[in-house]
Amino acid sequence: MVRDFTPRIPGRVSIYLCGPTVVVPPHVGQIRSQVSFDILHRWLRSTGHKVLLCRNVTDIEDKIISRSLSEGTPWWRITGPVYRSFARAYATLGCLPASVEPRATGHIPEMIEMIEELVAAGHAYEADGDVYFAVDSYPNYGSLSRRQAKHMHGAEENERGKRDPRDFALWKRAKPGEPVWSAPWGEGRPGWHLECSAMARRYLGGEFDIHGGGANLIFPHHENEMAQSQATGDAFARFWLHNGPVTHRGEKIRKHVRNPLAVRAVLDRIRPVELRYYLAAAHYRSPVEFSVEAVEEAATAYRRIERFVLRVGSSLGSLPPQFSEAMDSDLNVSQALAVVHAAVGAGNAALDAGDHEGAAAKCRSVRAMLNVLGLDPMSEIWASETRLQDVAEAVLAVVANLAASSARQGDHERARIMERQIEIAVRKRRQIKHSALIR
Numbered sequence: 001m002v003r004d005f006t007p008r009i010p011g012r013v014s015i016y017l018c019g020p021t022v023v024v025p026p027h028v029g030q031i032r033s034q035v036s037f038d039i040l041h042r043w044l045r046s047t048g049h050k051v052l053l054c055r056n057v058t059d060i061e062d063k064i065i066s067r068s069l070s071e072g073t074p075w076w077r078i079t080g081p082v083y084r085s086f087a088r089a090y091a092t093l094g095c096l097p098a099s100v101e102p103r104a105t106g107h108i109p110e111m112i113e114m115i116e117e118l119v120a121a122g123h124a125y126e127a128d129g130d131v132y133f134a135v136d137s138y139p140n141y142g143s144l145s146r147r148q149a150k151h152m153h154g155a156e157e158n159e160r161g162k163r164d165p166r167d168f169a170l171w172k173r174a175k176p177g178e179p180v181w182s183a184p185w186g187e188g189r190p191g192w193h194l195e196c197s198a199m200a201r202r203y204l205g206g207e208f209d210i211h212g213g214g215a216n217l218i219f220p221h222h223e224n225e226m227a228q229s230q231a232t233g234d235a236f237a238r239f240w241l242h243n244g245p246v247t248h249r250g251e252k253i254r255k256h257v258r259n260p261l262a263v264r265a266v267l268d269r270i271r272p273v274e275l276r277y278y279l280a281a282a283h284y285r286s287p288v289e290f291s292v293e294a295v296e297e298a299a300t301a302y303r304r305i306e307r308f309v310l311r312v313g314s315s316l317g318s319l320p321p322q323f324s325e326a327m328d329s330d331l332n333v334s335q336a337l338a339v340v341h342a343a344v345g346a347g348n349a350a351l352d353a354g355d356h357e358g359a360a361a362k363c364r365s366v367r368a369m370l371n372v373l374g375l376d377p378m379s380e381i382w383a384s385e386t387r388l389q390d391v392a393e394a395v396l397a398v399v400a401n402l403a404a405s406s407a408r409q410g411d412h413e414r415a416r417i418m419e420r421q422i423e424i425a426v427r428k429r430r431q432i433k434h435s436a437l438i439r
Contacts, residue, residue: 003328007209008238013044014052016200016237018213018221019101021058022082023067026089027261028279028290029214029246029253035276036243036284036331037212038095039373043327046319046372054203055098057083060105060179061192063255069177089263092272093279094374094381102199104190108181110198111190114232115170115183123231127161129173129186135166138227144240145219168224170194193224200225201234211237215244215285216252244287246279253290261290273382274299277375280333301341305370306377308344309363311351313378316371317364323372333373340369 007013017037020030037053044051058064059079068075083103090097115131118124123137135141142148169191174180180187190198200208206229213222222240229236246253253261266275269292278298282288320343326335347362370376377383 003330005209005239007049008207011049012052013049013210014204014208015041015054015210015212016196016204016208017053017055017098017211018196018217019055019057019098020083020086021061021063022079022086023061023063024255024257024259025082025085026263027253027255027259028263028266028275029261030086031089031093031263032246032279032288033212033214033243034090034095035093035279035374037241039280039284039333040210040212040241040331041096042372042374043331051099052204053096053098054100054102054200056196056199057086057101057103058192058195059083059103060189060195065178075179085264092267093263093276094273096374100203102203104195104199107195107199107202108190110202111194112171112183114194114198114201114228117232118170118228121231123228124170125163126185129188130161130169131171131185132162132167133170133224133228133231135164135168135227138231140230141166141227142223144226145223147219147223168193168220170228193221194228196221197225197229197234197236200236201229206233207235208237210239210241212241212243215242218242241284243284244282246288246290248290250289266295270295270299273375273377274302277302280373280375281337283334284331302375305340305344305366305375308347309366309370309377312347312359312363314360314363314367316376317361317368319368319372320365323369327372336369336373340366343369 015037017033020026034055041051041053060075064075064078067073067078071078115124118133119126119131122134124131124133171183171185171194172188172191173185174187174189178189180189200211211222211225222242226236248261253259259265263275270278275295278295279288281298281301320339323336323339326332326339329335343362343366347359347366350356350358350362367376367378371379375382
């Protein structure tokens with residue numbers, strides 16, 4: 001995509017990224033999307049573009065309301081803390097901040113205005129307080145997901161007053177206990193699909209460069225976004241990018257309050273930079289099957305790179321052509337990382353041969369590549385993490401020597417106890433640090 005990409009305005013790229021529905025804290029599947037598009041953001045900036053990134057926050061939606069009603073908790077008491085947990089997770093994993101991060105509940109007037117336009121143009125109709133988009137009024141419906149009408153099913157919502165099972169809600173009539181806003185059709189709330197169209201128009205205009213999100217959103221969410229926006233006369237997104245899912249034991253990761261695959265739980269095992277490496281390593285469109293073994297392998301691979309960079313410690317250099325070619329080829333990060341590992345191997349060989357200038361040259365190149373990927377261990381965000389890891393490894397080395405000395409003196413039990421205690425202490429220190437960041 002990137003190789004053939006030309007922004008609508010030269011030197012400026014506008015991106016709308018579907019952000020989180022803030023119902024429970026983030027899991028690794030949700031955070032993968034943000035890491036993938038953060039790499040796109042960084043690559044575009046490194047090639048001289050100014051990036052306007054709009055990442056929305058869905059803070060009113062069926063799942064949020066369902067949790068609110070089941071727990072007897074106001075919806076806003078749920079969305080506020082969960083939003084902050086997402087924000088901390090983004091920062092902890094090294095994602096650049098969005099240019100603007102609008103909340104759906106802050107843009108109800110724009111949504112009502114868009115519905116009025118659709119009704120006036122004959123693309124929407126009111127039915128007893130609900131307003132639906134008329135799918136048969138938009139001939140291109142299905143073009144994004146490449147689905148035929150016979151393979152489309154109506155959304156899981158009240159069918160009352162629908163003219164066509166495929167029609168979807170733009171406005172939902174008020175129900176007992178739900179949050180409501182006033183509109184020309186009566187009190188109610190916006191439909192989920194409409195929220196993104198209104199916010200994209202508000203901050204990026206009627207036409208923008210890239211719309212991103214998870215592949216699970218292609219249908220019906222993105223299909224419906226495109227239909228309702230283009231039905232108002234907006235050109236909407238010029239390019240669509242969708243990242244693949246993260247699965248566990250072959251199944252989609254579900255949103256639960258206590259999720260063993262929540263970001264904060266995974267960070268009990270590895271450092272944030274290592275989780276970022278794991279989530280970035282596969283091509284963004286490829287599915288990723290999450291496993292503890294795969295995460296630990298990724299952490300080991302990153303540490304090999306990290307040790308070389310810290311051993312040499314040179315400044316940033318220029319990007320190798322092979323790396324740029326990989327990134328320009330639909331953000332092929334897996335191929336780009338192969339270039340990184342090859343450079344690390346050559347740098348270590350140079351060190352072994354006593355060629356310190358050659359090793360420094362390779363290190364400058366490696367740091368430049370890692371900087372684009374948000375993985376440079378000497379960057380400001382990872383510096384404290386790197387120091388913590390260095391201290392932990394140094395302490396472990398000292399204790400290992402003491403344990404070995406005890407073993408040589410025949411005190412094997414003391415040696416085992418010492419090794420176990422320091423491992424527990426190091427892990428607990430890391431858990432406390434990361435839990436404080438994510439909670």
